[in-house]
Amino acid sequence: xxxxxxxxxxxxxxxxxxxxxxxxxxxxxxxxxxxxxxxxxxxxxxxxxxxxxxxxxxxxxxxxxxxxxxxxxxxxxxxxxxxxxxxxxxxxxxxxxxxxxxxxxxxxxxxxxxxxx
Numbered sequence: 001x002x003x004x005x006x007x008x009x010x011x012x013x014x015x016x017x018x019x020x021x022x023x024x025x026x027x028x029x030x031x032x033x034x035x036x037x038x039x040x041x042x043x044x045x046x047x048x049x050x051x052x053x054x055x056x057x058x059x060x061x062x063x064x065x066x067x068x069x070x071x072x073x074x075x076x077x078x079x080x081x082x083x084x085x086x087x088x089x090x091x092x093x094x095x096x097x098x099x100x101x102x103x104x105x106x107x108x109x110x111x112x113x114x115x116x117x
Contacts, residue, residue, distance in 0.1 A: 005029045009076040016081065019098060029072060035065040038091050066090055 006029055014022040030036035043062050047055035069091035074082050088094045 005032050006072065009072060012076070014077045014081055016078075019102060022076065023095075023098075026072060026076070030069055033068060033072075035069045035072075035091075038062060038066040038069050039095055040092075042092075043090065070094065 008025045009022075009029055012018065012022055012025055027036060030039070041062070043066070044055070044059045047059060070088075073091055073094050074085065077085070085094050085097065088097065
């Protein structure tokens with residue numbers, strides 16, 4: 001990992017239970033590296049052959065940032081979690097999948113929590 005801030009990710013790998021802390025640290029690194037936009041912006045369409053150079057540059061920037069973000073994300077997950085996210089093609093897909101997993105987990109816990117209170 002190239003960022004001096006990436007040490008916070010290597011020291012705080014995602015295990016599943018620490019998602020919020022890990023995500024906060026991940027966003028610090030992605031913001032510093034200027035890659036966080038891939039979590040909110042879709043991949044630009046492939047430009048036509050005669051499109052302006054800026055369209056090709058935008059696509060290349062997005063692809064490079066997505067690759068970097070995915071590397072940060074996967075490198076800071078446990079091996080088990082890495083395996084579960086191998087099929088995802090974008091950093092956003094990985095993060096959306098995590099959100100979905102957490103929502104499902106919370107919905108299963110709510111009935112149990114209401115019985116305790």
